[in-house]
Amino acid sequence: MPTSGQHADDAANLLLSQLNDVLDYSKIDIGALDLHETEFDVSEMSKNVLALFESSAKEKGITLLFDDELNHRFYATCDKGKLSQILTNLVSNAMKFTEEGEVEIVLSHGFPKGLKIQVRDSGVGIAPEHRKVIFEPFTQKDSTFSRIHGGTGMGLAISQRLVELMGGELTLSSQVGDGSEFTVLLPCCMRFPEEVESKPETKKAYRTESPIEILIVEDNPANQLVARTILELSGFKVTTASNGKEALDLVQQKQFALVLMDLQMPEMDGFEACKEIRELNDQSNALPILAMTANVSQQDRDRCKRVGMDDFIAKPVNRRTMLDMIDNWMGKKHEVFDA
Structure with missing residues (x-):
């Protein structure tokens, strides 16, 4: 069973994502949101996003899957924080509307020298008449789901705006009763491990008897x-x-x-x-x-x-x-x- 500490960490991290959604949306509207490009391991970032949902997935009996179709780790150059925020929102949405089965992240080639990320679920699916409105801020697919599942309705809206700001495209494929698939296409530079010097990551722990x-x-x-x-x-x-x-x-x-x-x-x-x-x-x-x-x-x-x-x-x-x-x-x- 997930511990109370795990629940607290998951809830806090998702709260941070929701607050950043609102702040980012406001900044995009006034043209004040800047992108900060760095090179990072997309596979590792994707697994870290899935890890945020481990405890809630166990409670619902949902299997979290990761599929790297490139069959190895690779590095992309774009705004890591914004891409992680987009992916967190898409997985959160998939978890919200999936009562059983699985949620999966798939990485592959997209644009020439670009990146393709798909978030798939085996949930309830989205009817054609609802597919446009879900990308509007502060809305969900219908009032019944809003009452049952809650949420701000910001996740998909800000994700689409962020993807567009990064020069990419966010699309949806879905069938009622047979799940949904959101696809992010980004025209970013990619490098593979043989081109990147491997550097072990040193993590610092701040939890001490006398906190800083x-x-x-x-x-x-x-x-x-x-x-x-x-x-x-x-x-x-x-x-x-x-x-x-x-x-x-x-x-x-x-x-x-x-x-x-x-x-x-x-x-x-x-x-x-x-x-x-x-x-x-x-x-x-x-x-x-x-x-x-x-x-x-x-x-x-x-x-x-x-x-x-x-x-x-x-x-x-x-x-x-x-x-x-x-x-x-x-x-x-x-x-x-x-x-």
Whole structure:
């Protein structure tokens, strides 16, 4: 049986995905969502997404399958965080409407030198009249399913928008009573293991008897919840502040290992708060302060450098990016980032 800890982790990770969906959708609408391309192992990423649903799959008696039609691991260059978000939404949708049978991820070639990912399920299927509306935000295939299965209705809508933003296409093939198949086609560069130097991954565990404490300074409740959940699931102790003035008071009262600082806040913004913290004493001057912002213009970077910020974490927050950056700065002597 799944443990309560597994349930908590699954629920928290899926909550993060839903919150990021809403934030991303808003940013796409105003043309403010940036893509960050990196090279990564698509097979490993796909298996990690399936792992999020292991406990709920066991409860429902659903089999989770992974099929790499390329028959080996391969690397793709695109926005890993966004692709993982898309895949999480598609698997979540498949799980929601499958009461028995299986949910499967299949990887293969798509565009010339591109990537094709299919998410298949043996669920109830989708009638032709419902196939367009399911890609609209805050809708589900019908009110009966909404009452039974719940959900925000954002997953498929944001997935389609993200795929299009990445230059690709999301399509649906389905038959009522015989399951559904969502296909993502992305025109991204791919490399195979023989072309990539194998580097063992070193994972750090933060769960200790005396957790490392991080201060989150963020006035938006949704953004604050996302960041807090990511950190607490990773074993950190978290304190929150809703503006720069609260942060300045807290830094003088207790010792933090690192500060995540929003820039635009009431009463005292992140720029002024960072400047005030740096002027307190030598200890606060060495405290890593990372800006959390959706706007990473050169003007913002220059201003952050002047007040003593160390680095940027882009919103909406990506779990892996945040933890990697914290890894990088944890224990590092304060040194202003290179703008």
